[in-house]
Amino acid sequence: MHTTSRRKLIPLLQGLTAHQTDLLLVGMVFVWGANFSVMKVTLAFLSPLVFNALRFTVATILLVIILRWQRHPLGVARADVWKVLAIGVIGHGIYQIIFIEGLSHTTVANSSLLMGTVPIFVALLSAALRIERVTLQRWVGILLSFAGIVLVILGGGGRLQFDTSHLTGDLLMLSAAITWASYTVASKPLLRRYTPLHLNAITMIPGTLILILVALPDFIRQRWLSVPSVAWAGLAYATIFSLVIAYLIWFTAVQRIGNARTAVYSNGIPVVASLLAWLVLREPFGVLQAIGGVIILTGVTIAQRDGRSRNAHDV
Secondary structure, three states, rough: OOHHHHHOOOOOOOOOOHHHHHHHHHHHHHHHHHHHHHHHHOOOOOOOOHHHHHHHHHHHHHHHHHHHHOOOOOOOHHHHHHHHHHHHHHHHHHHHHHHHHHHHOOHHHHHHHHHHOOOHHHHHHHHHOOOOOOOOHHHHHHHHHHHHHHHHHHHHHHHOOOHHHHHHHHHHHHHHHHHHHHHHHHHHHHHHOOHHHHHHHHHHHHHHHHHHHHHHHHHHHHOOOHHOOOHHHHHHHHHHHHHHHHHHHHHHHHHHOOHHHHHHHHHHHHHHHHHHHHOOOOOOOOHHHHHHHHHHHHHHHHHHHHHHHOOOOOO
């Protein structure tokens, strides 16, 4: 039996309280919200599959270096090998392919709304597998937040575009939400035995290998000399902030405060995504979207209070 969950992670993540974990999750919301626009701009110059393969290769190397710097073993218990491989393939391989292809075929507004369904799928899976008991209060918070997401996307003339031109992208993004929820739920039992850093690093390895293999034809077709500096900057942001830092925050939160309470923060991402899409991509942002943002924050608060009262059960 591995006991790596008892080891130190990194100084910034040692001994975090529930309130400090919440603050980190707020930062993660801004990082991932901005990532929609960053990737949308970057994908105008880089193939989606090439983009993912590059950022995951760099992120995996960085995480392994950090892991070894902490003198942390890379291995896992024999009984967990297939579980780790499956989680890596689902969470870092399949999910990322579906997500990046979906984003390239639909709008930021549609993408952020559909990814906002993650807490609903996490709650359903957690309850079905008896990993966490989702209370009525938490359900109210999740559903209220989702109602706010609808207002964020529909408000200010930013209509949903579920037409044939976006149907493929929309279906891919919904599939991505279900895949990410499955990944989050499946990770929780392993986080009792491994640190967030350890689990993130070792699951990225098989996922990255899949991304590289799938992207090989696009690597050959990519026009490298025509890629501008703004695209490389976007790639750097999506690698360091959206993958390395945000993933560590996500895993740490799942470990410390549970699946459902962590996942509800996903509902704040469309607020940031829509606002930045309005600023950067000129997508509309109006009064109804602002009201929707308030409703989302209210829902998050309701779910948080329930989570704090039940923290001993979740962790």
